[in-house]
Amino acid sequence: MLQRFWLGLRRWNRKYFFDYFLVFFLALLLFGWLQASATLPEPDSFYHAKMAVFLSEGKIVQEFPWMQATALKDNFVDHHFFYHLLLAPFVKIFDPLFGVKVATVLFASFLTLTIYWIFKKFHLKYQFIFILILMVSEPWLFRASLVKAPAVFLIFFLLAFYFLVHQKWWALFLVSFFSVWLYAGWPLILVLVLLYILTNWLLEKWRRDESIWHKIKEMFQLVGKKTVAWPGLAYSGAGLLAGLVINPYFPKNFSFYWQQIFKIALVNYQQVIGVGGEWYPYGFLNLITDASLVCALLVVSILLFFLTFKKQSIYSWVFGVLAVLFFFLTLKSRRNVEFFVPFSVIFSAFCFGDYFKKLSQFHLRMLSYMSLQGAVALALLALAAGFALQIPGYLIGAKNDILKGWPLNHYQDSAVWLKENAPPNSVVFNADWDDFPFLFYYNDQNYYLTGLDPTFMYGQNPARYWEYVNVTLGKEQANLLGIVKNSFGSSFVFLDKDHRLLENQLKFNGGFVKVYEDEEVKVYQVR
Numbered sequence: 247m248l249q250r251f252w253l254g255l256r257r258w259n260r261k262y263f264f265d266y267f268l269v270f271f272l273a274l275l276l277f278g279w280l281q282a283s284a285t286l287p288e289p290d291s292f293y294h295a296k297m298a299v300f301l302s303e304g305k306i307v308q309e310f311p312w313m314q315a316t317a318l319k320d321n322f323v324d325h326h327f328f329y330h331l332l333l334a335p336f337v338k339i340f341d342p343l344f345g346v347k348v349a350t351v352l353f354a355s356f357l358t359l360t361i362y363w364i365f366k367k368f369h370l371k372y373q374f375i376f377i378l379i380l381m382v383s384e385p386w387l388f389r390a391s392l393v394k395a396p397a398v399f400l401i402f403f404l405l406a407f408y409f410l411v412h413q414k415w416w417a418l419f420l421v422s423f424f425s426v427w428l429y430a431g432w433p434l435i436l437v438l439v440l441l442y443i444l445t446n447w448l449l450e451k452w453r454r455d456e457s458i459w460h461k462i463k464e465m466f467q468l469v470g471k472k473t474v475a476w477p478g479l480a481y482s483g484a485g486l487l488a489g490l491v492i493n494p495y496f497p498k499n500f501s502f503y504w505q506q507i508f509k510i511a512l513v514n515y516q517q518v519i520g521v522g523g524e525w526y527p528y529g530f531l532n533l534i535t536d537a538s539l540v541c542a543l544l545v546v547s548i549l550l551f552f553l554t555f556k557k558q559s560i561y562s563w564v565f566g567v568l569a570v571l572f573f574f575l576t577l578k579s580r581r582n583v584e585f586f587v588p589f590s591v592i593f594s595a596f597c598f599g600d601y602f603k604k605l606s607q608f609h610l611r612m613l614s615y616m617s618l619q620g621a622v623a624l625a626l627l628a629l630a631a632g633f634a635l636q637i638p639g640y641l642i643g644a645k646n647d648i649l650k651g652w653p654l655n656h657y658q659d660s661a662v663w664l665k666e667n668a669p670p671n672s673v674v675f676n677a678d679w680d681d682f683p684f685l686f687y688y689n690d691q692n693y694y695l696t697g698l699d700p701t702f703m704y705g706q707n708p709a710r711y712w713e714y715v716n717v718t719l720g721k722e723q724a725n726l727l728g729i730v731k732n733s734f735g736s737s738f739v740f741l742d743k744d745h746r747l748l749e750n751q752l753k754f755n756g757g758f759v760k761v762y763e764d765e766e767v768k769v770y771q772v773r
Contacts, residue, residue, distance in 0.1 A: 660769060681742070
């Protein structure tokens with residue numbers, strides 16, 4: 247009776263996709279709960295909201311005078327153009343800051359659903375268990391709750407993986423094309439394709455006794471075995487190139503991506519200048535503690551992988567490499583945890599799935615197939631149960647990180663005062679580069695010096711950057727007025743109350759007069 251009920255339930259589920267709705271509904275509840283606050287997790291959220299507002303009004307920003315002392319002033323590229331386009335309907339329907347919250351909930355939920363869809367499409371076991379492990383990973387929950395493009399990009403990345411495996415070349419072309427418009431991490435699509443082809447070649451060479459010259463010849467045949475996805479490189483490469491050329495910001499986007507991808511992401515000037523917090527290393531012990539369930543699952547999966555590596559498919563190899571790669575990249579820059587966690591969970595799902603699909607006759611003789619599945623399922627459940635008491639702490643931790651973010655009205659009063667009292671297009675000397683998004687959101691009539699990332703200012707003129715830093719730290723005394731007024735062309739100085747040394751310099755310099763003050767900031771006018 248129970249078996250008939252279970253079979254009927256499975257048939258009903260296949261017909262109506264109940265499990266997909268359940269996963270999406272749970273993700274909506276979780277991310278909706280995380281976003282239910284009057285805060286945004288980081289300053290850049292205000293910038294993305296403003297850019298989406300511009301697009302909702304039919305404005306494509308080609309020039310960016312709002313950051314006068316940076317490379318973006320004369321060479322602006324909206325490398326999140328497609329992401330801002332996706333946000334545009336939400337900021338049009340709702341209040342913009344609330345709209346980006348709604349969009350973020352939906353994007354994170356669709357990403358969760360896409361990962362589950364991959365599990366289902368490849369017929370992996372215990373999909374729901376792996377999804378639950380993903381959904382209780384504190385650092386991933388926080389990163390997926392940011393108003394940023396990576397959650398959407400990961401959807402595109404997984405679609406590219408699916409289209410590559412199933413040789414849907416034109417779909418791969420389109421995903422590659424729009425990835426360039428979406429996010430500066432688009433080279434990962436190319437990395438995926440190259441990794442898939444190289445891994446396939448190595449596995450085929452290892453598993454078959456053929457000369458290396460035979461394999462190289464086979465690799466360069468565009469029409470070959472189904473397992474070799476060499477045409478994928480042509481279609482994905484063509485899509486990426488088309489996305490770069492057929493682009494609102496062509497051709498200046500080439501020089502911009504050199505700065506964004508190479509200088510900011512890879513070189514990372516954290517040893518030279520003060521960069522954003524997400525670019526600093528994620529301590530090894532902190533990562534193990536914050537993502538303990540995922541790290542434990544990864545260790546178990548790697549052990550299972552090496553014990554059964556002959557049974558593992560190319561999919562396990564590919565995501566295993568990605569998981570390990572992004573583990574080390576996360577130790578370099580903590581923002582990479584948004585890729586490390588999902589890649590680790592996907593690798594684990596494939597690793598266990600491949601093990602079940604290719605059980606040896608010895609295993610089948612020793613244990614029944616169902617009992618072996620049950621044993622491993624119990625092991626997975628035991629692993630999850632070991633952390634069950636900590637799961638509420640993970641969820642509350644992610645919630646608290648968002649609550650500790652920036653109020654939706656942060657700097658609103660001071661920015662509006664500048665908008666109403668400062669002449670249009672006058673330059674405001676903002677003493678912190680990360681104050682820019684708030685000021686930009688509430689007041690786009692005035693210009694500022696720097697923002698988004700200090701590398702844009704440092705790369706434009708290192709000497710001028712250090713001149714700016716010395717002013718903000720209160721180290722410049724003799725020529726303070728000349729630097730602020732003449733070198734930076736500023737009419738106002740905007741600083742929060744942590745800049746006490748700079749404030750003391752402004753107080754006792756006759757060239758500055760305080761014209762505004764509230765609980766957060768002070769504004770001085772340059773005479």
